[in-house]
Amino acid sequence: MKNPIYLDYQATTPLDERVLEAMLPYFREKFGNSASRNHAYGWEAEKAVDQARAQVAGLVGGDAKEIVFTSGATEANNLAIKGVAEMYREKGRHLISAPTEHKAVLDPLKRLEQEGCEVTLLPVDRYGAIRLEELARAIRPDTVLVSLMAANNEIGTLHPLAAIGKLCKERGVLFHTDATQGVGKIPLDVDAMGIDLLSLSGHKVYGPKGVGALYVRRRNPRVRLSPQLDGGGHERGMRSGTLNVPGIVGLGCACALARAELASETVRLTALRERLWSQLRAGLDEIHLNGHPTERLPGNLNVSFAYVEGEGLMMGMSELAVSSGSACTSASLEPSYVLKAIGVGDDLAHTSIRFGIGRFTTEAEVDFAAQRVVAAVQRLRAMSPLYEMAKEGIDMKSVKWSPTEH
C-alpha cells in the first residue's frame, strides 16, 4: 500500500497511465496547432481534437460539435453563467441556483448580482437536495438560467437532473449543470436529461489538470453565449485561444475510459464506500453521515465524528490523505458552507471528514483506513473535554461557552 493512502478523489484524481500514454505524442512529434489549416501538423492536431470532442460527447451525450474546450470547470462555469447572462440580458436578468454549489458557480453569480442581475438561491433539504416545487415557484418570466450541480463535491448528493431539465424545458429556461464531480461517475445524458449547458473537468476523471469542457446545446434550443475571452475565434467563437491539444487528447481519452468502466466502477465504488461506512459505524459511536444515504456519488463518504475536531483528526492519521470541512483547514476559519447550508451545526461541521474513493482504491486500503480512523478518533475522544461531558450526560447546548475572538 502506498503511504499516505489517497482518499481524496473529489479533490483531484491521479492521471491514468493510459491517458498519459495517449497524451505524450502530442507533447513531442505531434506538436501542431489545431488551427493550422495548411499543413499536416495542423491536420494531425485537429484530427486528435475532433476525436477527443467525440469522446467527451460520447460520455455526456450530445454531438461532438457541441463541446467547447476550456481550461477547466471553473472556466466552463464562468463561460456558461456569465455568457448566458450577458447574451440574454434583454430577456431577463434573473438566475436560479443553490447555496451548496461550488464557488466557481456561486462567485460568478455574485459578480452578476453586483452588475445588476438578481439571483435566487433555492433552499436545500438536510441532504443538500433542492425541491422541484421550490424550483417551479422560483422560475419567473425574466429567469434566464437555472444552474444546479450534478453531484456535490463535499457531500456527494446528486440532484435529480432529468426532472430539473424537464421543468426548465417546460418553462423555457436554460439549464446549466456543473457536472465536475458527476462526469464519469454517474450516467449523464444531456438530451435525455434536458441539459443545455454542462461543465466538466479533466482532472476529476483521471485526466490531466488544466483542461475541461463546456457542453453547449446547438438545437432545441440553440444556446448562444457571450464569449468571455476575445481573440482568434476558436471553439465556434465561444472560447478563443490556441487549443491545449495534449490536454484535450488526455481529456478525451479519460472520458472514453470512464464511459467504458462506469457501470462496473459504480458497483465497485459503492461497495467500497459501504464497506468503509459500516466499519466506521462498527468501531465508533456518535458518528453522522453528511449527505444522502443513497442518492450520492458512489465514491464519496462524508462523516462527522462528534467531539473530535477535523484537522486534529487528520493529523492523527497521517497515513491517510483525506479532507475536512473543519474551519482549521482553510485560511478563513469558517467551517464548510455546504454543511452549514444543509443544517449541520458548526460544532459538527468542525468534526467532518470527507473520504473520496476512486479508481485505484483497493479493499485493503479501505480496511486499513477504517482501522486508522477508528483508532485516531478513539485516542482524540479520550482527550476531548466534550466527549467526557457528553458521556456525563451534559447537554452541550445548555452550556454557556466562552468563544474567543479569532
Add this chain to the structure above:
Amino acid sequence: MAYSDKVLDHYNNPRNIGSLDKSAPDVGTGVVGAPECGDVMRLQIKVNEKGVIEDAKFKTFGCGSAIASSSLATEWVKGRTVEQALQIRNVDIVQELALPPVKVHCSVLAEDAIRAALADYQKKQQAAVADPAAGAAAGEATKAV
C-alpha cells in the same frame, strides 16, 4: 500545512491529559472556547499550601496546534506559583511551538485557559476565607463546567 516538530511531539505524546476533581477546593478549572468555533480547552490546576501549582491536567477538542498549546501550558504551569503562572503569555507559546499566524488563536486560547483556571482557584480560596464551608461548593459554579 507542515507542523513544527514540537507541535507534533505534543500532539503525539501529550503531557498531562486527564481530569482533576473540579469540586476540590485546591483545584482550579478553566474551560475556554466553544464547539462552534472548533476548539474547547479545559485546563485544571492543583495548588498546594505554599501556593505552588503541583499538578495540572488538560483535555482539548481542537486541531493539533490547540492540543499542543494546552499540553505545553500544563507543562509550564507546573511548579510555578499562581503569580508566576499568570506571567505566561500566548506569544511565549507561539514562539516555543513555532505556530504560524493562522494558529495564533490556539495560543491565545491556552493563555485564556490558564487564566480561567487560576481565577477559578482564586475564587474558591476567597469563598473559603469568607465561608469555609462554602469553599468546595464554589467549584460547581465555574463557568462552562
